[in-house]
Amino acid sequence: MTEGRALLLAAGLHLLLLLGLSLGLASHLSMVAEPDVTPVEFVNITDVAQVTEPPKPSMDAAPREAGPPAPYESVAEAPVLPTPPAPDVKAPDDTAPQDAIAEQAAKAPKPKLAPPAKAKESFDPGAMASLIDKSKPEAPVKPKDTSQFAKTIEKAIPKNSKLSAIQAATLEQAIRAQIAPCWNPPIGGADVSGMTAVLRIRLNRDGSVAGAPEFVSQTGATAGNQAYARAFVETAKRAVLRCAPLQLPDDLFPYWKEFELNFDPRLMT
Amino acid sequence: MILRFLALLLLAAPAMLAAPAAAQLRIDITSGTEAPMPIAVPVFPTGASAQTAAGNTAELGRQVAGIISANLAGSGLFKPISASAFPAPGVGEVTAPQFAAFRTAAAQALVTGFVTANPDGTLTIGCYLYDVFSEEELIRQGFTVTPAGWRRAAHKCSDLVYSRLTGESGYFDSRIVYVAESGPRTKRVKRLAVMDQDGANHRFLTSGQSLVLMPRFSPVNETLSYMSFAGDRPRVMIYNISTGAQQTVGEFDSMSFAGRFSPDGRTLVFSVTRAGNSDIYAYDVGTRATRRLTNGNSIDTSPSFSPDGRKIVFESDRGGSQQLYVMNADGSGAQRISFGDGRAASPVWSPRGDLIAFTRMQGGKFRVAVIKPDGSGERLLTDSWQDENPSWAPNGRVILFSRTERGGKSSLRSIDLTGRNDRRIPTPLEASDPAWGPLLK
Numbered sequence: 280m281t282e283g284r285a286l287l288l289a290a291g292l293h294l295l296l297l298l299g300l301s302l303g304l305a306s307h308l309s310m311v312a313e314p315d316v317t318p319v320e321f322v323n324i325t326d327v328a329q330v331t332e333p334p335k336p337s338m339d340a341a342p343r344e345a346g347p348p349a350p351y352e353s354v355a356e357a358p359v360l361p362t363p364p365a366p367d368v369k370a371p372d373d374t375a376p377q378d379a380i381a382e383q384a385a386k387a388p389k390p391k392l393a394p395p396a397k398a399k400e401s402f403d404p405g406a407m408a409s410l411i412d413k414s415k416p417e418a419p420v421k422p423k424d425t426s427q428f429a430k431t432i433e434k435a436i437p438k439n440s441k442l443s444a445i446q447a448a449t450l451e452q453a454i455r456a457q458i459a460p461c462w463n464p465p466i467g468g469a470d471v472s473g474m475t476a477v478l479r480i481r482l483n484r485d486g487s488v489a490g491a492p493e494f495v496s497q498t499g500a501t502a503g504n505q506a507y508a509r510a511f512v513e514t515a516k517r518a519v520l521r522c523a524p525l526q527l528p529d530d531l532f533p534y535w536k537e538f539e540l541n542f543d544p545r546l547m548t
Numbered sequence: 549m550i551l552r553f554l555a556l557l558l559l560a561a562p563a564m565l566a567a568p569a570a571a572q573l574r575i576d577i578t579s580g581t582e583a584p585m586p587i588a589v590p591v592f593p594t595g596a597s598a599q600t601a602a603g604n605t606a607e608l609g610r611q612v613a614g615i616i617s618a619n620l621a622g623s624g625l626f627k628p629i630s631a632s633a634f635p636a637p638g639v640g641e642v643t644a645p646q647f648a649a650f651r652t653a654a655a656q657a658l659v660t661g662f663v664t665a666n667p668d669g670t671l672t673i674g675c676y677l678y679d680v681f682s683e684e685e686l687i688r689q690g691f692t693v694t695p696a697g698w699r700r701a702a703h704k705c706s707d708l709v710y711s712r713l714t715g716e717s718g719y720f721d722s723r724i725v726y727v728a729e730s731g732p733r734t735k736r737v738k739r740l741a742v743m744d745q746d747g748a749n750h751r752f753l754t755s756g757q758s759l760v761l762m763p764r765f766s767p768v769n770e771t772l773s774y775m776s777f778a779g780d781r782p783r784v785m786i787y788n789i790s791t792g793a794q795q796t797v798g799e800f801d802s803m804s805f806a807g808r809f810s811p812d813g814r815t816l817v818f819s820v821t822r823a824g825n826s827d828i829y830a831y832d833v834g835t836r837a838t839r840r841l842t843n844g845n846s847i848d849t850s851p852s853f854s855p856d857g858r859k860i861v862f863e864s865d866r867g868g869s870q871q872l873y874v875m876n877a878d879g880s881g882a883q884r885i886s887f888g889d890g891r892a893a894s895p896v897w898s899p900r901g902d903l904i905a906f907t908r909m910q911g912g913k914f915r916v917a918v919i920k921p922d923g924s925g926e927r928l929l930t931d932s933w934q935d936e937n938p939s940w941a942p943n944g945r946v947i948l949f950s951r952t953e954r955g956g957k958s959s960l961r962s963i964d965l966t967g968r969n970d971r972r973i974p975t976p977l978e979a980s981d982p983a984w985g986p987l988l989k
Contacts, residue, residue: 463582465713538575
């Protein structure tokens with residue numbers, strides 16, 4: 280076999296593999312389109328009949344509201360709002376503490392980050408580094424300080440390889456522990472068993488969400504439960520935004536700057 | 549040349565695969581919190597305060613927000629945040645809310661809107677729902693009402709918010725009919741009464757001179773069926789709330805009772821008793837023709853249609869004790885669905901179709917329970933001494949029922965089908981035998 284033929288064969292096999300993966304992926308990623316926002320609609324509510332006293336035993340007692348109910352009138356646009364009052368300008372020192380409160384409020388319900396302690400068991404120098412970083416909040420986080428461990432990993436393991444099992448578990452646990460308390464899934468709906476939603480999350484180095492959480496896929500959505508399916512995805516997106524910024528080991532940033540969350544309330548009633 | 553092309557393709561292949569591989573971390577979130585969703589419902593501002601037949605628009609804005617808050621809180625799925633936690637928005641902020649202030653107050657969603665008086669004497673109530681975190685407008689709608697109907701606009705807004713956030717239809721713009729009870733046990737006065745689902749606009753429909761029982765709303769219009777003891781024999785009547793017109797159901801020489809409408813409102817199913825035996829009949833409201841659906845020596849009663857109108861659930865003692873059966877709408881193919889300890893009574897099919905609510909009688913207690921139409925998945929929802937006569941909210945999510953205490957006092961209550969949120973429905977007198985009407989048009 281010549282070198283050329285071998286290369287040709289290898290190329291062919293790779294193409295087959297690529298095709299197979301793409302097809303598998305395509306079926307896996309079959310998305311459910313998010314329904315559009317309902318257009319504005321104005322509705323005239325006609326009065327319901329009100330009986331103020333016991334009705335007379337007459338068969339021809341007339342309804343209280345004379346005439347047939349007025350037909351619905353749909354107005355395409357919202358009514359013109361009265362001129363808004365002059366903008367309420369807030370003093371800067373008024374808003375500053377508010378932001379501070381907002382930040383505190385956002386941070387307050389956060390569970391304590393478990394990973395550093397957990398990682399310590401397996402003597403994780405990266406986690407130690409991040410602990411040291413936290414003890415000195417005034418020191419700016421320098422990527423080169425904390426990436427030492429990541430670099431070591433990169434050297435130790437072949438390129439394109441995934442996180443070690445323990446690192447993946449640590450990260451997963453840290454993310455799950457911070458997202459789950461913020462998730463308010465709608466429960467008790469009809470025909471909703473097996474509903475799940477996958478979102479792709481992109482984070483900045485400070486743990487804040489970079490852009491809106493991206494809808495990836497959903498299971499359990501049917502023609503009959505679209506409104507529920509949409510509400511379900513929104514609760515998932517809200518959970519991520521509510522919990523941000525996430526607190527995750529800085530040295531593993533390359534591994535958590537983008538990840539997917541599969542929201543699946545099967546363990547709830 | 550070909551080789552070079554293939555080599556390039558080979559080099560490109562890993563790059564093409566790299567995109568999905570980058571999202572290598574995929575984490576399952578398998579639980580969340582079941583706490584009610586915090587929601588902000590600030591006072592609805594009014595552009596220019598104006599006097600209307602229903603009061604000042606500024607005051608109406610406060611009351612509309614109050615009704616929406618009470619409705620959402622009553623569902624058990626939302627927790628309205630105290631208005632003192634954020635500044636009251638002006639009219640200009642209805643379409644451009646200060647989201648940061650509501651995030652500070654820990655709200656996840658914001659319901660806002662406005663109240664304006666129109667030159668023709670009507671009111672326009674705008675209703676806007678926002679996601680506080682994504683800062684997106686989720687839905688908006690305006691309602692034009694007569695001053696007398698302003699509460700309905702608040703209920704419509706509540707339904708809009710509820711359905712957009714839960715994905716289920718709402719139930720707030722609806723009414724309840726029930727039996728109001730007063731007087732001593734030996735000389736009890738029972739009157740039909742109707743009210744909004746939140747207890748407002750309460751009205752008595754009958755004078756109390758004769759006994760009434762088992763009122764049921766038609767799912768499609770302003771019609772009730774009930775059992776009247778007026779005259780010399782108890783029988784099922786149809787009563788139009790709008791016109792006051794009454795219609796006797798069928799001509800029977802014995803007692804008829806337990807009427808309930810079909811989903812399209814055209815048929816009424818009920819029971820007729822003769823010499824200790826009771827059978828189920830169907831009555832065509834239009835043609836007034838009756839049709840017998842069950843036969844035999846057993847007591848067959850309390851029929852209730854499935855929402856598609858093809859099946860009927862009822863109770864029967866044909867198997868030796870009072871249990872639930874499902875049959876076809878023509879009376880064929882009856883199958884027992886309830887088993888286990890005790891007896892089962894007063895079944896009613898959910899408007900959603902997935903469950904049947906009923907009264908489970910065991911161990912000296914009456915409790916409200918649900919069961920799937922195939923007989924599986926029975927769950928007890930309440931645990932009191934005497935809870936009975938369940939009736940579904942129009943969205944099939946909440947169940948209304950009556951509770952009698954050991955002392956004999958009776959009241960109306962509601963419970964979520966998850967078994968949570970057991971709440972009292974306020975009534976001016978003691979109350980029993982409730983039935984939830986459809987969403988108003």
